[in-house]
Amino acid sequence: PPPPGPLPIRRLQESVINRIAAGEIIHRPASALKELIENSLDAQSTSIRVTVKDGGMRLLQIQDNGCGIRKADLPILAERFTTSKLSSFSDLAHIATYGFRGEALASISYVAHLMVVTKTKADACAWKAIYTDGALTPTKGATSAEPKATAGTDGGKPVLQYSDTSVSASQLFRRAGSSGPEVSTPSGSTTEQAIRLLYGQTIAKDLLHTTVSSQSADTTSDDEEDADGVPQSGSWSAEAHFTNAHYQAKKMVLLLFINHRLVDSSRIKKALENVYTGILPKGASPFIYLSKVTKDMLSLQIDPQAVDVNVHPTKREVHFLDEDVIIERIADALQQKLVGQSQSRVFEYQT
Numbered sequence: 001p002p003p004p005g006p007l008p009i010r011r012l013q014e015s016v017i018n019r020i021a022a023g024e025i026i027h028r029p030a031s032a033l034k035e036l037i038e039n040s041l042d043a044q045s046t047s048i049r050v051t052v053k054d055g056g057m058r059l060l061q062i063q064d065n066g067c068g069i070r071k072a073d074l075p076i077l078a079e080r081f082t083t084s085k086l087s088s089f090s091d092l093a094h095i096a097t098y099g100f101r102g103e104a105l106a107s108i109s110y111v112a113h114l115m116v117v118t119k120t121k122a123d124a125c126a127w128k129a130i131y132t133d134g135a136l137t138p139t140k141g142a143t144s145a146e147p148k149a150t151a152g153t154d155g156g157k158p159v160l161q162y163s164d165t166s167v168s169a170s171q172l173f174r175r176a177g178s179s180g181p182e183v184s185t186p187s188g189s190t191t192e193q194a195i196r197l198l199y200g201q202t203i204a205k206d207l208l209h210t211t212v213s214s215q216s217a218d219t220t221s222d223d224e225e226d227a228d229g230v231p232q233s234g235s236w237s238a239e240a241h242f243t244n245a246h247y248q249a250k251k252m253v254l255l256l257f258i259n260h261r262l263v264d265s266s267r268i269k270k271a272l273e274n275v276y277t278g279i280l281p282k283g284a285s286p287f288i289y290l291s292k293v294t295k296d297m298l299s300l301q302i303d304p305q306a307v308d309v310n311v312h313p314t315k316r317e318v319h320f321l322d323e324d325v326i327i328e329r330i331a332d333a334l335q336q337k338l339v340g341q342s343q344s345r346v347f348e349y350q351t
């Protein structure tokens with residue numbers, strides 16, 4: 001029988017709290033990979049190397065040539081809310097790094113074995129540290145949990161290694177099967193080259209390209225400033241790589257980056273779907289890579305929702321100021337290019 005009154009309220013143990021939080025950030029190996037790559041980029045790496053075994057279930061190893069981690073910071077590296085990227089709340093308004101919550105490595109250490117090998121320019125040797133549940137643990141054969149001096153890190157490169165113990169899903173890394181267990185991103189490649197590399201020649205050969213910005217010739221852009229001369233949405237520009245009418249996939253792929261962050265916008269998706277409705281046969285879908293970059297990272301200030309994305313790690317859907325106008329301009333630009341490129345089909349163009 002149910003108890004006669006309410007059950008007592010108890011405080012959750014910290015380890016339980018941390019484990020629940022870890023599950024919000026690391027859903028599957030791909031989430032860990034995303035976090036680790038973002039860390040490499042935040043550390044100014046120009047070369048990032050990813051090695052994967054069993055779709056990341058057995059091993060996920062990231063090597064980068066970024067700034068590395070100071071030995072003195074290793075003891076708290078995998079604690080929750082430890083970060084080198086944010087110190088006060090007001091920093092959030094103009095944060096230019098992917099991370100700032102200091103939760104990724106902590107989360108990974110709760111769901112996997114985490115090993116870090118790192119060497120900064122100032123270090124004479126590399127340091128190896130192993131983490132479990134947020135804390136340093138002794139490396140094999142050692143009695144203390146201190147980071148251990150180690151010979152090398154593959155030519156001075158820091159190595160972050162993650163191998164799974166308790167992540168339960170096993171999807172993702174679809175591409176790993178086709179291109180071998182290792183993916184490496186060459187530095188300095190263009191967006192076109194990256195799309196060809198990651199998505200293949202079938203898409204790359206049918207790609208169109210266009211750019212559009214708040215400055216583009218447009219008769220309605222006079223009202224960009226309000227009465228006080230304050231810019232309403234700031235200047236913006238967008239670049240799109242998108243497939244032409246020859247490319248017909250079953251499912252639409254939209255990669256949308258705003259201020260370099262991969263996000264979702266159901267309104268942009270809808271608008272671009274509509275553009276292609278008049279161009280592709282029923283049931284066929286395009287591939288679109290769209291990045292909207294505000295000129296000045298400070299304009300994240302007038303884009304509070306975009307910051308919001310990372311304030312909560314699971315939130316990807318964004319809204320931004322003057323969404324309607326900006327989306328319409330982008331959709332128009334794609335439409336014009338698609339119509340202009342087509343020789344084999346006749347389009348009805350409504351004005």
Ligand code: ADP
Nearest residue numbers: 039040043068083084099100101102103104105
């Ligand atoms: P966040 O990225 O939000 O700061 P993380 O848990 O992802 O939190 O990382 C914690 C800290 O560890 C970072 O702030 C950074 O100083 C350091 N770090 C993590 N990965 C790397 C890396 N690949 N290279 C250099 N430093 C790193």
Ligand code: MG
Nearest residue numbers: 035039099104
């Ligand atoms: Mg991070």
